[in-house]
Amino acid sequence: MKQTKNTRRFRLDIWGIAGLVILVCYLLFLVYPVGNILKQSFYTSELGFSLEQFSKFFSMSYYSNTLFNSFKVSITATIFALIIGILLAYLFAMFDFKGKKFLRILIIIASMSAPFIGAYSWILLLGRSGVITSFLSNILGVQMPDIYGFSGIVLVFTLQLFPLIFLYVNGAFKSIDQSILEAAEGMGVTGISRFFKVVLPLLMPTVLAGALLVFMRAFSDFGTPMLIGEGYRTFPVLIYTEFISEVGGDAAFASALAVIAIVIALSIFMLQQIVSLRFAFSMNALHPVRTKKVSGIKKVLVYLASYGIVLTAVLPQLYLVYTSFQNTSGMVFQSGYSLNSYRAAFSRMGNSIFNTLRIPFFAIILVVLFAVFISYLAVRRRNAVTSTIDSLSMIPYIVPGTVLGIAYLTSYNTGIGGTGMLSITGTTMILVISFAVRRLPYTIRSSVASLHQISPSIEEAAQSLGSSKLNTFFKITVPMMMPGIIAGAILSWITMISELSTSILLYTVNTRTVTVAIYTEVIRGNYGIAAALSTILMIFTVLSLLLFMKVSGKDEISL
Amino acid sequence: MTQIKIEHAKKVFGDAVVIPDLNITIKEGSLFTLLGPSGCGKTTLLRMIAGFNSIEGGDFYFGEKRINDSEPSKRNIGMVFQNYAIFPHLTVRENVEFGLKQRKLDKGVVRERAEKYLKLIQMEKFMDRKPEQLSGGQQQRVALARALAINPDVLLMDEPLSNLDAKLRVDMRQAIREIQREVGITTVYVTHDQEEAMAISDQIAVMKDGIVQQVGSPKSLYHRPANEFVASFIGRTNMLNAELKHNEQGLAELQLQNGFIVPYPRLNHLDDQQVRISIRPEDFIRVEDAASVDTFEVRIEDSVYLGLNTEYVVALTDKHHIQVTEESSFDEDLIVGDRVHLTVNTNKINVYCTDGLTNLSEVK
Numbered sequence: 001m002k003q004t005k006n007t008r009r010f011r012l013d014i015w016g017i018a019g020l021v022i023l024v025c026y027l028l029f030l031v032y033p034v035g036n037i038l039k040q041s042f043y044t045s046e047l048g049f050s051l052e053q054f055s056k057f058f059s060m061s062y063y064s065n066t067l068f069n070s071f072k073v074s075i076t077a078t079i080f081a082l083i084i085g086i087l088l089a090y091l092f093a094m095f096d097f098k099g100k101k102f103l104r105i106l107i108i109i110a111s112m113s114a115p116f117i118g119a120y121s122w123i124l125l126l127g128r129s130g131v132i133t134s135f136l137s138n139i140l141g142v143q144m145p146d147i148y149g150f151s152g153i154v155l156v157f158t159l160q161l162f163p164l165i166f167l168y169v170n171g172a173f174k175s176i177d178q179s180i181l182e183a184a185e186g187m188g189v190t191g192i193s194r195f196f197k198v199v200l201p202l203l204m205p206t207v208l209a210g211a212l213l214v215f216m217r218a219f220s221d222f223g224t225p226m227l228i229g230e231g232y233r234t235f236p237v238l239i240y241t242e243f244i245s246e247v248g249g250d251a252a253f254a255s256a257l258a259v260i261a262i263v264i265a266l267s268i269f270m271l272q273q274i275v276s277l278r279f280a281f282s283m284n285a286l287h288p289v290r291t292k293k294v295s296g297i298k299k300v301l302v303y304l305a306s307y308g309i310v311l312t313a314v315l316p317q318l319y320l321v322y323t324s325f326q327n328t329s330g331m332v333f334q335s336g337y338s339l340n341s342y343r344a345a346f347s348r349m350g351n352s353i354f355n356t357l358r359i360p361f362f363a364i365i366l367v368v369l370f371a372v373f374i375s376y377l378a379v380r381r382r383n384a385v386t387s388t389i390d391s392l393s394m395i396p397y398i399v400p401g402t403v404l405g406i407a408y409l410t411s412y413n414t415g416i417g418g419t420g421m422l423s424i425t426g427t428t429m430i431l432v433i434s435f436a437v438r439r440l441p442y443t444i445r446s447s448v449a450s451l452h453q454i455s456p457s458i459e460e461a462a463q464s465l466g467s468s469k470l471n472t473f474f475k476i477t478v479p480m481m482m483p484g485i486i487a488g489a490i491l492s493w494i495t496m497i498s499e500l501s502t503s504i505l506l507y508t509v510n511t512r513t514v515t516v517a518i519y520t521e522v523i524r525g526n527y528g529i530a531a532a533l534s535t536i537l538m539i540f541t542v543l544s545l546l547l548f549m550k551v552s553g554k555d556e557i558s559l
Numbered sequence: 560m561t562q563i564k565i566e567h568a569k570k571v572f573g574d575a576v577v578i579p580d581l582n583i584t585i586k587e588g589s590l591f592t593l594l595g596p597s598g599c600g601k602t603t604l605l606r607m608i609a610g611f612n613s614i615e616g617g618d619f620y621f622g623e624k625r626i627n628d629s630e631p632s633k634r635n636i637g638m639v640f641q642n643y644a645i646f647p648h649l650t651v652r653e654n655v656e657f658g659l660k661q662r663k664l665d666k667g668v669v670r671e672r673a674e675k676y677l678k679l680i681q682m683e684k685f686m687d688r689k690p691e692q693l694s695g696g697q698q699q700r701v702a703l704a705r706a707l708a709i710n711p712d713v714l715l716m717d718e719p720l721s722n723l724d725a726k727l728r729v730d731m732r733q734a735i736r737e738i739q740r741e742v743g744i745t746t747v748y749v750t751h752d753q754e755e756a757m758a759i760s761d762q763i764a765v766m767k768d769g770i771v772q773q774v775g776s777p778k779s780l781y782h783r784p785a786n787e788f789v790a791s792f793i794g795r796t797n798m799l800n801a802e803l804k805h806n807e808q809g810l811a812e813l814q815l816q817n818g819f820i821v822p823y824p825r826l827n828h829l830d831d832q833q834v835r836i837s838i839r840p841e842d843f844i845r846v847e848d849a850a851s852v853d854t855f856e857v858r859i860e861d862s863v864y865l866g867l868n869t870e871y872v873v874a875l876t877d878k879h880h881i882q883v884t885e886e887s888s889f890d891e892d893l894i895v896g897d898r899v900h901l902t903v904n905t906n907k908i909n910v911y912c913t914d915g916l917t918n919l920s921e922v923k
Binding site: 170220455458460461462463464465467468469471475476479480 | 609610611630631632633634635636637638640641642644645646647648657658661662702705706709715
């Protein structure tokens with residue numbers, strides 16, 4: 001029998017107190033800084049309330065062009081990522097070939113690495129003095145097209161982001177029933193025509209969701225265009241440079257840029273909601289699509305395409321591992337191999353390695369703690385306070401990392417409202433909190449999902465057996481949620497250790513993470529150290545992934 | 560052994576009054592079933608007894624103790640849920656021990672008691688398994704042991720068999736009945752399945768729209784339904800319009816719309832009036848020799864052979880259709896279109912007011 005779900009009134013019991021504490025945390029560490037950015041963009045002490053900053057941006061093409069550039073690279077990269085990702089997923093679903101599991105793990109690794117590391121590696125490979133470029137021009141006399149600027153950014157984004165499309169679409173293929181394909185075949189629709197007329201429309205909801213995610217990632221990434229863009233400036237680059245280059249100068253303009261970024265992200269987010277509603281239908285495959293054996297030329301093509309794509313995607317990572325063992329002097333790789341780069345990395349950047357473990361570790365603890373409580377409050381104890389928390393917790397979805405970094409810097413520099421309270425700029429705490437806030441929405445979503453799997457009657461059963469509500473929560477609910485949460489937390493951990501856009505703004509010498517260290521070393525031209533650090537980061541990522549697979553008991557990752 | 564007493568219970572969800580004013584007394588040690596169609600408020604009432612639903616009015620007593628304001632965990636109830644609600648992260652033994660541990664009992668006592676109840680439900684072999692390795696029926700047995708192990712004052716069961724397949728359902732209800740008798744615990748059982756309710760209960764309360772229509776033993780519900788709703792909800796019946804008249808000797812008779820007259824002296828004391836009568840399909844008797852008793856003629860419209868019985872749909876001369884059931888026999892050969900003669904087992908019919916709310920046949 002269904003019961004009307006009634007919103008309870010707020011009560012000051014243990015859950016009420018937990019709710020209030022969480023609410024205060026969100027007010028302090030999300031509403032205040034983001035609100036501060038909003039205020040700064042519209043209000044300056046000299047001018048009072050004005051739209052000055054916004055008109056400055058839109059009237060000068062030097063600024064507004066970056067927005068256009070961002071859209072151009074993001075859309076182009078999304079299209080390429082879609083083509084490659086769908087093609088690969090199609091090959092995986094339809095054909096039988098060896099090494100699928102291995103390729104899938106490589107794809108996941110490729111998707112988990114920081115994009116700017118890919119950019120830097122591609123410069124080493126295809127840049128002006130890159131190995132492939134030199135090889136081609138010296139041996140074959142072929143001039144490679146310029147990798148810097150638009151084409152380079154698109155290349156890096158595409159290779160970085162198609163794995164996401166692949167993982168999404170690969171999952172969607174599992175819900176297509178073999179009989180649908182056979183029915184199409186029975187009506188004379190086969191091969192390519194069947195793909196476009198039957199398969200692709202069925203995949204559409206997933207494809208769209210994946211496309212929007214990829215677009216958002218490309219749009220907000222700042223490390224890649226920074227490294228490989230050279231003169232080609234995108235919007236996140238503009239935000240970063242405006243803020244960094246004129247510290248203390250024009251925070252108002254940077255804030256206005258941040259607001260524009262939020263508005264764009266919000267529009268895309270809403271577009272995604274509308275589109276996913278429009279295209280939503282549910283499928284359930286009794287008999288998932290069976291793979292076919294191929295032979296002859298077709299077999300060669302299938303192998304060539306699948307291995308070719310995946311190896312290209314992991315090539316930059318592999319090349320970095322290789323160069324990390326080379327002798328270097330500054331930007332130039334010397335002949336001979338040694339562990340010198342690692343030695344240098346540990347002696348000069350050792351604390352960054354420790355930080356990369358320490359800061360995300362604290363952040364993950366916060367994330368898990370908050371996610372468990374927030375999801376429980378939002379699902380089981382709905383009232384005005386918990387609904388507010390629920391909505392607030394989703395804000396970081398639409399606030400790009402760079403923007404959150406700027407918001408934190410400007411808001412906590414002199415403490416809250418200039419009072420000196422919580423003047424945490426430059427501390428470990430500011431990094432921990434920013435990481436936690438950014439990752440929370442994802443973990444909350446997954447723990448809400450796992451909580452929905454737990455029937456309320458299980459909690460009621462515990463209560464009927466004499467267990468108090470609190471005891472039930474800790475003895476029954478939390479243990480049942482844990483497997484899902486731990487798996488989600490490991491994924492969050494992986495994204496945190498490869499995070500750059502927030503930490504590049506908030507770090508100090510003492511709180512520098514590996515990604516920040518890699519970035520600064522690349523900028524300084526210490527390629528050997530950067531390669532060694534990248535390799536270490538990759539090892540962390542791979543180990544975490546293996547742990548994830550062990551914990552979740554599957555060799556797949558759903559996003 | 561606890562008697563449950565509910566006085567003037569009221570339940571409101573938002574603006575909707577789900578249970579307006581409900582009174583029930585459940586005898587100690589009995590198995591009492593709340594039966595009704597979905598949405599009748601039976602689960603709501605059970606959850607009020609358990610403490611998972613708030614109580615908007617009235618008093619709930621376990622024995623002498625008013626329980627309205629105590630937390631579910633303090634009511635000393637055992638509850639069995641439709642979806643088993645077994646803790647999936649604990650083993651079978653740990654599930655049964657869970658409630659005992661909450662009572663801070665000695666470790667040895669906990670073990671011993673858990674084992675005793677696992678033996679009672681014949682699950683001692685599976686003690687160290689995780690629930691996911693058990694079938695639905697086995698899980699429900701564990702849930703029953705878990706609920707009983709804490710020596711609750713009352714046992715509450717919310718549609719415990721509806722997730723099981725038909726055959727298992729019959730076995731399990733037998734097991735529940737036996738264990739309940741053996742333990743002798745006051746039990747409130749919720750179901751929408753009237754056959755299950757009949758099979759298992761000492762007393763049944765038939766509910767509709769939050770109101771108890773009738774409380775009684777399975778037999779009295781079947782043979783003397785208090786109103787038209789109960790008559791048609793428990794088993795199947797034919798509701799026919801008729802007229803209550805008195806003949807020259809002053810004896811009451813019921814005249815059906817096809818003109819057939821049933822003598823019904825039980826209602827001699829009532830005035831002539833329009834009535835509704837309930838005749839169950841098996842209470843029509845086919846008569847081969849139409850001359851011996853008063854009969855009426857019907858035409859067979861359809862027949863369904865069910866093994867034990869054969870069910871006929873027949874048309875009266877006034878074109879009304881009624882259902883008739885007859886024990887099947889090897890040489891029956893009635894086909895559609897055949898005309899047969901029926902009479903009525905007068906003892907077993909029930910007569911209601913035209914609104915169907917009052918059973919006039921009840922001897923007051």
